[in-house]
Amino acid sequence: MQLRELPIPDSFVLPELVEKQEEPYFEGAANPQKTHRRYEAMVALHETSLHIIAQLDTYELLDTLMERGALLLNAQASTMFLFERTTQTIHNVANYNNWCDWANITLRPGDGIIGQVILTGKPIIMNDYSPLLHISDAPLLPELTRKMGAPLRWQNQIIGGVIMTRDFQSQPFDDEDLWLLGQFADLASIAVKNAILFSQVKQCSAELEQKVDARTLDLSRAKEEIAAQAEQLRSLLAKTIHIQEEERSRIARDIHDGALQLINAVRYQIQAAELVARQDLTAAAQDKLLAARESLDEIEEELRDAIGNLRPLSLDLKGLGPTVRGYVSRFQQLCGIDCTFEISGAPMQMPLNLQACIYRIVQEALSNVTEHAQATAASVVFDYQPSMIWITVDDNGSGIDAELCSREVRPNGNHFGLLSMRERAKSLGGDMDVESTPGCGTRLRFWFPINCGESE
Numbered sequence: 001m002q003l004r005e006l007p008i009p010d011s012f013v014l015p016e017l018v019e020k021q022e023e024p025y026f027e028g029a030a031n032p033q034k035t036h037r038r039y040e041a042m043v044a045l046h047e048t049s050l051h052i053i054a055q056l057d058t059y060e061l062l063d064t065l066m067e068r069g070a071l072l073l074n075a076q077a078s079t080m081f082l083f084e085r086t087t088q089t090i091h092n093v094a095n096y097n098n099w100c101d102w103a104n105i106t107l108r109p110g111d112g113i114i115g116q117v118i119l120t121g122k123p124i125i126m127n128d129y130s131p132l133l134h135i136s137d138a139p140l141l142p143e144l145t146r147k148m149g150a151p152l153r154w155q156n157q158i159i160g161g162v163i164m165t166r167d168f169q170s171q172p173f174d175d176e177d178l179w180l181l182g183q184f185a186d187l188a189s190i191a192v193k194n195a196i197l198f199s200q201v202k203q204c205s206a207e208l209e210q211k212v213d214a215r216t217l218d219l220s221r222a223k224e225e226i227a228a229q230a231e232q233l234r235s236l237l238a239k240t241i242h243i244q245e246e247e248r249s250r251i252a253r254d255i256h257d258g259a260l261q262l263i264n265a266v267r268y269q270i271q272a273a274e275l276v277a278r279q280d281l282t283a284a285a286q287d288k289l290l291a292a293r294e295s296l297d298e299i300e301e302e303l304r305d306a307i308g309n310l311r312p313l314s315l316d317l318k319g320l321g322p323t324v325r326g327y328v329s330r331f332q333q334l335c336g337i338d339c340t341f342e343i344s345g346a347p348m349q350m351p352l353n354l355q356a357c358i359y360r361i362v363q364e365a366l367s368n369v370t371e372h373a374q375a376t377a378a379s380v381v382f383d384y385q386p387s388m389i390w391i392t393v394d395d396n397g398s399g400i401d402a403e404l405c406s407r408e409v410r411p412n413g414n415h416f417g418l419l420s421m422r423e424r425a426k427s428l429g430g431d432m433d434v435e436s437t438p439g440c441g442t443r444l445r446f447w448f449p450i451n452c453g454e455s456e
């Protein structure tokens, strides 16, 4: 529709305002035919006003409105124009039964009947339009040459005008027609204003929607970027954990194959020295050698403890359950916290890296209990379910801060224990959950899928 392509006029003002058209004298009582016509006109006007109220999208209304206007005034054609004050131009916006294409025609105040209506702000009848035929508002002229126009007003400003056209065979327009056109123009003004407001609202909401869409896009891009960075960090951490484990194993092996073998060699050398010296050894020298042997035993024990912490060799030798049981019992002795270890369900074979991961998690969780919980009791439970293992570490201590309990545990300053436990779990397809009530202890739960086909 033509109106949609037109710019919305920002304001329509002519400095000189016109008085309202007086109601003409009707010979209603004496002329029943005219009374009937006026009655019909009032009904049609009423219907028109109802139509305007009922329509929301008034763009569609304007053409229909012009058709109603033409029927109301027994005109063959009708046209509506808007006046744009900033450019002082007049544009066609709606038509009924028009024979000429107004799309590219721009008029100015004073041009043709519509230009006169807008310039003077007064309704005009021209029952013989031929003297004005040279004017640009009648580019193609058929025999329709009776014209009548009235201004459209909004809040005392001229915003445009409507023109009704009849052919020469029809009745000339008269004062009664002019009065009716004035009434119709008042209704049409409301419709036009509605159309403009509606268009502005639509434009604003379209712009708003565009902005919301753009912002939503920005946000989702930022979210994707953050997610990608988080994923990168996660895989970096998983790699770091893996490298750390490998490094620990290497150091454990080095100590085992290097320092422990040297200790054994020193033991043999002491023994050999004793054999060589035999009776020549004084009691004092024998005491010294005994003390040297005991020191070697102590060094060996400490080194074996260090190896155990670096790489629990008993995982390879005894498996996860017995290794954790041993660790829990040492923990109990060293820390003085009553700690139990239970297994429910049928233990399953697990790959060695999963066993090492679970062992480290238990170590880290119990180390937190000693460092932070002020607990008197703790427990570790392994629950084997089909294709899953659940690990629960409980304590009856002070509980963890609510923020640290949230699912996405973030590193807090230099505190990486909870984060690294979660990342360890995630790196093997599992996850971690923290439950804690201040003053009533903490429960850490981990779960891992177990692929029964995989061997240790």
Ligand SMILES: Nc1ncnc2c1ncn2[C@@H]1O[C@H](COP(=O)(O)OP(=O)(O)OP(=O)(O)O)[C@@H](O)[C@H]1O
Pocket: 368, 369, 371, 372, 373, 395, 397, 398, 399, 400, 401, 404, 414, 415, 416, 417, 418, 419, 442
């Ligand atoms: N079992 C627990 N009971 C009470 N508070 C705990 C417990 N476990 C952790 N916390 C609290 O959560 C914080 C974070 O623990 P996390 O293991 O992440 O770091 P950390 O132990 O302080 O340092 P890191 O483990 O890096 O050496 C701790 O500082 C402590 O306040």
Ligand SMILES: [Mg+2]
Pocket: 364, 367, 368, 416, 417, 418
């Ligand atoms: Mg910790």
